[in-house]
Amino acid sequence: MLSTALDPTYAQVATLLHREARLLDNLELDQWLELFLPHGVYCSPLGAACVDGEPVILLDDDRLRRQRVFRLLQTPAYAQRPASRTVRQVSNVEVELQADGQVAVECVVVIHEVRVGDERQYGLGTLRVLPTRTRYLLSPGPDGALLIARKEVVLLMREAPLENLSILL
Amino acid sequence: MTDQLSPPPAPQQLDGRWVDQDPAADRYRVRTSAYSDPAVFDLEMSRIFESTWVYVCHESEVAKAGDFKSTWLGRQPIIAARDRTGAINMMLNVCRHRGNAVCRTETGNTVIFQCPYHGWSYGLDGKLAGITDRNRYPSDLAKQIGGLVRVPRVESYRGLVFASLNPDVPELREHLGPVLPYIDHWADGSIGAEYVARTPHKFAYPGNWKFQAENSLDGYHGRFVHESGFAALAHEPGGTEVAADKHEFMAFDSKAGLTRGIPGGHGTLESPGSGLNRQIGVAKVSDRSFDDYHAALSEAYGAERALSLLGSRHVLVFPNLVLMDLNIRTITPISVDRTLVHSFFAEAQGVPAHVNNERLHDLQVRLGTTGFVGLDDLEMFGGNQTGVHARGMEWIELSRGLPTEQVNEAGEHIGAASDETPFRAFWTQWAALLESEV
Numbered sequence: 107m108l109s110t111a112l113d114p115t116y117a118q119v120a121t122l123l124h125r126e127a128r129l130l131d132n133l134e135l136d137q138w139l140e141l142f143l144p145h146g147v148y149c150s151p152l153g154a155a156c157v158d159g160e161p162v163i164l165l166d167d168d169r170l171r172r173q174r175v176f177r178l179l180q181t182p183a184y185a186q187r188p189a190s191r192t193v194r195q196v197s198n199v200e201v202e203l204q205a206d207g208q209v210a211v212e213c214v215v216v217i218h219e220v221r222v223g224d225e226r227q228y229g230l231g232t233l234r235v236l237p238t239r240t241r242y243l244l245s246p247g248p249d250g251a252l253l254i255a256r257k258e259v260v261l262l263m264r265e266a267p268l269e270n271l272s273i274l275l
Numbered sequence: 276m277t278d279q280l281s282p283p284p285a286p287q288q289l290d291g292r293w294v295d296q297d298p299a300a301d302r303y304r305v306r307t308s309a310y311s312d313p314a315v316f317d318l319e320m321s322r323i324f325e326s327t328w329v330y331v332c333h334e335s336e337v338a339k340a341g342d343f344k345s346t347w348l349g350r351q352p353i354i355a356a357r358d359r360t361g362a363i364n365m366m367l368n369v370c371r372h373r374g375n376a377v378c379r380t381e382t383g384n385t386v387i388f389q390c391p392y393h394g395w396s397y398g399l400d401g402k403l404a405g406i407t408d409r410n411r412y413p414s415d416l417a418k419q420i421g422g423l424v425r426v427p428r429v430e431s432y433r434g435l436v437f438a439s440l441n442p443d444v445p446e447l448r449e450h451l452g453p454v455l456p457y458i459d460h461w462a463d464g465s466i467g468a469e470y471v472a473r474t475p476h477k478f479a480y481p482g483n484w485k486f487q488a489e490n491s492l493d494g495y496h497g498r499f500v501h502e503s504g505f506a507a508l509a510h511e512p513g514g515t516e517v518a519a520d521k522h523e524f525m526a527f528d529s530k531a532g533l534t535r536g537i538p539g540g541h542g543t544l545e546s547p548g549s550g551l552n553r554q555i556g557v558a559k560v561s562d563r564s565f566d567d568y569h570a571a572l573s574e575a576y577g578a579e580r581a582l583s584l585l586g587s588r589h590v591l592v593f594p595n596l597v598l599m600d601l602n603i604r605t606i607t608p609i610s611v612d613r614t615l616v617h618s619f620f621a622e623a624q625g626v627p628a629h630v631n632n633e634r635l636h637d638l639q640v641r642l643g644t645t646g647f648v649g650l651d652d653l654e655m656f657g658g659n660q661t662g663v664h665a666r667g668m669e670w671i672e673l674s675r676g677l678p679t680e681q682v683n684e685a686g687e688h689i690g691a692a693s694d695e696t697p698f699r700a701f702w703t704q705w706a707a708l709l710e711s712e713v
C-alpha cells in the first residue's frame with residue numbers, strides 16, 4: 107500500500123527524514139545514533155545495492171556506527187579537520203507500508219558539502235554536491251515511533267573516484 | 276601492426292637536480308619542485324610511466340575471453356582485453372580512422388570493439404576487423420593499418436599484469452628481480468591459485484602521486500595521522516577506553532618491524548608474523564578465521580612460512596603498485612597535483628569464505644572509501660601539496676635512519692620500521708630515470 111502526503115505515516119516519515127538531515131548537518135551525531143534500532147544497518151553500495159560478500163562503501167552495524175561517531179566527535183580525525191559543513195535536501199519521498207508493519211521509504215537526498223577554508227589550501231573550500239538515492243526500512247521502536255532498521259545510501263557518483271568521503275551520509 | 280609509438284618528447288632543460296644525496300653529511304634531500312612542477316610531471320610521464328614497466332591490472336580483472344578494461348598507461352588511453360587464446364592484449368584505445376576512443380566503458384565483456392564514430396571495428400587482439408563502406412578507400416588500406424596500435428610489451432607475474440610502452444625494456448622478471456621474493460610472499464597468501472581482485476574502491480586526492488607511493492611504506496606517521504582511526508577502532512561503545520597507543524593496531528611501531536629499500540626503487544614496510552597477536556597482517560579477525568587461515572597456510576607451506584605469511588608486509592613495486600596484505604593499490608597520476616587510487620580487495624583462494632569476508636570487512640573499515648584510517652592519510656597529501664609550492668622551502672628531508680641503516684648481500688638497505696629507508700631507494704631510482712641525459 108502506497109502512502110500519500112495526507113497519510114499520517116507519510117507525515118511521520120517526513121518528520122523523521124527532516125530531523126535526521128538536520129541532526130547530521132548540525133553534527134548532533136549522538137542523537138542521530140538514537141534514530142536507529144539496535145540491530146539497524148547503515149550501508150552504501152559500490153554497485154546498485156549492498157549485497158552480502160560484495161565490496162561496499164559503507165556497512166555499519168550499531169558498534170561501527172558508534173565508533174564512527176566517536177571518531178568524528180572525539181578524536182583528531184584529520185580528514186575532518188577542518189570539518190565539513192553540510193546542507194542536505196530531502197525530496198521525492200515515496201512511502202510504502204508493508205504487511206509486517208514496517209515502512210519502506212525511497213527518497214532523494216542531496217548532500218551539499220564544503221570543508222571550511224578556501225583554495226589557498228588544497229582540498230578546502232570547494233563546494234561538493236553528493237546526490238543520492240536513499241532507501242530506508244523503518245520499524246516502530248519501543249514507544250511506537252518509527253526508527254531506522256536499515257538505511258542504504260546509493261551515491262550517484264559511487265563508481266567514480268571519490269575524494270575524502272569522511273562525513274556521514 | 277608495425278606502427279611504433281613515437282618516442283617521448285625531449286625534456287626541457289630543467290634547472291639542476293632534484294635529489295641531493297650527501298653521504299658525508301648523512302643527509303638525503305629531495306627538491307619540493309619534484310612534487311609541484313608540471314614540467315617535472317611531464318618528464319615523469321615520459322621517462323617513468325611511458326618508458327619502464329608499469330602495473331596495469333590483475334589477471335582476474337579480465338578473467339574470461341572477451342573481458343576488457345580500459346585504463347591509462349602513463350597518460351596514454353589503453354584497452355587490456357583477453358582474447359580467445361587466453362592472451363591478454365593491450366592496445367591504444369584510439370581508432371585508427373580519426374582517433375575516437377573505441378571503448379568508453381571501464382570494464383565489460385565483448386566480442387569486438389566497434390568505434391562509435393564511423394563503425395570501424397577491431398578484434399580482442401586489436402586487429403582491424405572491418406572498415407565501414409570500405410570500397411571508398413584504397414584497396415590495401417586495411418592491410419596498411421593493421422589494427423589498433425599495440426602496447427609493445429605485456430607480461431605478468433603471479434597474476435599481476437605489467438606493460439611498457441618501451442619495446443626495449445628487459446624481461447619483466449629481470450626488471451622486478453630484487454622485489455620478486457616480496458611479491459611471492461604476498462601472493463602466497465592465496466593458496467593453490469592466485470588472488471581474485473574484487474570490485475575496487477576508488478579515491479581521488481588533490482596532491483602529487485608520489486605522496487601515496489611514499490606513504491604506503493611510511494612507518495613513522497601512524498601514531499599521529501592514525502591516532503583517530505586506531506582510537507575509534509579500539510573504542511568500546513559504552514565501555515572503558517583503551518589508550519590508542521596501547522592498541523595492537525600500532526603494530527608497525529613495534530621494534531620488531533623494519534623497512535627495506537630495494538634496488539630498482541621498490542621497498543617494503545614489514546611487521547613479522549609471530550602468531551601471538553592472532554591477527555592476519557594488521558587485520559583483527561575472529562579466532563575462527565585466524566585458526567582456519569593459519570591451518571590452511573601451514574598445510575600448504577609448512578609451519579615456519581605460515582607464520583611469516585601471517586605477518587604484515589607493505590610492498591611498493593616501483594612506481595605505481597602497492598601490495599598491502601589483502602589490498603592491491605594502484606596509483607594513477609592525473610596531473611602534478613591530482614592522483615587517483617584504486618584499491619582492490621584481493622580475495623584469497625583455497626581458504627574458507629568467512630576468512631575472506633572478515634578480511635574484506637576489516638579492509639573496508641580501515642582503508643575503504645569511508646575508512647577510519649585511509650581517509651586521514653589522503654588528507655595529509657592535500658596538506659603536503661599545499662606546502663611543496665612554497666618558495667623558500669626548497670628541500671624536504673628524507674634522512675631518517677640514514678646514519679644507521681644496513682646494506683645486505685642483496686644490496687637492500689634495511690632500516691627501522693619508522694625509517695625513510697625505502698623512500699631513499701625510490702628516489703634514487705627516480706633520479707636515475709629522470710636525471711639521465713637523453
Ligand code: FES
Pocket residue numbers: 370371372373374375390391392393394395
Ligand atoms: S573515428 Fe573511428 S570509425 Fe571514424
Ligand SMILES: [Fe+2]
Pocket residue numbers: 490496497500501648652
Ligand atoms: Fe597511513
